Structure formats: C-alpha cells, structure tokens
Amino acid sequence: MSKNLYFGLGLIPLFVSLLLTVFILIFFKFLPPQLPLFYSLPWGEAQLANHQQFFIIPASITLIDLINLFFIWHLHPSQVFFKKLLILTSLIATLIFLITFIKIFLIFA
Numbered sequence: 001m002s003k004n005l006y007f008g009l010g011l012i013p014l015f016v017s018l019l020l021t022v023f024i025l026i027f028f029k030f031l032p033p034q035l036p037l038f039y040s041l042p043w044g045e046a047q048l049a050n051h052q053q054f055f056i057i058p059a060s061i062t063l064i065d066l067i068n069l070f071f072i073w074h075l076h077p078s079q080v081f082f083k084k085l086l087i088l089t090s091l092i093a094t095l096i097f098l099i100t101f102i103k104i105f106l107i108f109a
Contacts, residue, residue: 009087010072013065013094017058020101024054027105035104057101065090 028051037049037056049056068086075082 007069010065010069010090013061013090016094016098017061017065020058020061020098021055024051024058031105031108036107037104057097061094061097064093 031051034048034050035054036047037054038047041047068090072083072086
C-alpha cells in the first residue's frame with residue numbers, strides 16, 4: 001500500500017469526526033440539556049453529560065486517528081502489516097464511536 005492510500009484511509013475517521021461535530025452543533029438546540037454518555041458509571045445523574053462533554057466522542061476519534069497516523073508515518077516502509085493494523089484500528093474505533101453516538105442520539109429522536 002502506498003503512503004497516499006494510508007493517508008486517504010486515515011482521513012475517513014477525521015471526516016467522520018468532523019461530521020459528528022457539525023451534527024452536534026446543528027442539533028444542539030433540539031437535544032435535551034443532558035445526555036447519557038458515561039454508561040460505565042452507576043445509573044442516574046452520574047451517567048449524564050452536558051452538550052460540551054458530548055464532544056468527547058469526535059475528539060476521541062480524532063485523537064486515536066492522529067496518534068495512529070503519526071505511528072504509520074514513522075514506521076519503516078517494510079512494516080506494512082503494522083501500518084494496516086493501525087489503519088484498521090482507527091477504522092474500527094471510529095465505527096464503535098459512531099455506533100455509540102447514533103444509539104445515544106436515537107434515544108431522543
């Protein structure tokens with residue numbers, strides 16, 4: 001795989017993150033003031049997050065992707081397996097965060 005293909009696949013999570021951010025900004029006024037986001041915490045108020053905290057999802061996608069792209073750019077060209085693994089990790093993490101975002105939003109749709 002060429003560097004351009006890695007770069008192109010690496011842009012998919014960043015594009016999804018941008019779309020989620022725009023989606024949050026557009027539908028900000030239609031969402032309730034608090035959303036359930038922290039499901040690992042005990043049931044109740046502790047699970048709720050305000051709108052600003054909801055940006056954790058696109059920020060996490062961006063952070064994971066940028067870290068993986070950084071490592072891809074610094075790997076030796078012969079380490080194709082690890083480059084593919086990092087791209088796949090970014091794409092899977094993006095998919096998981098996207099599904100989480102959609103499930104949370106569909107609660108209030």
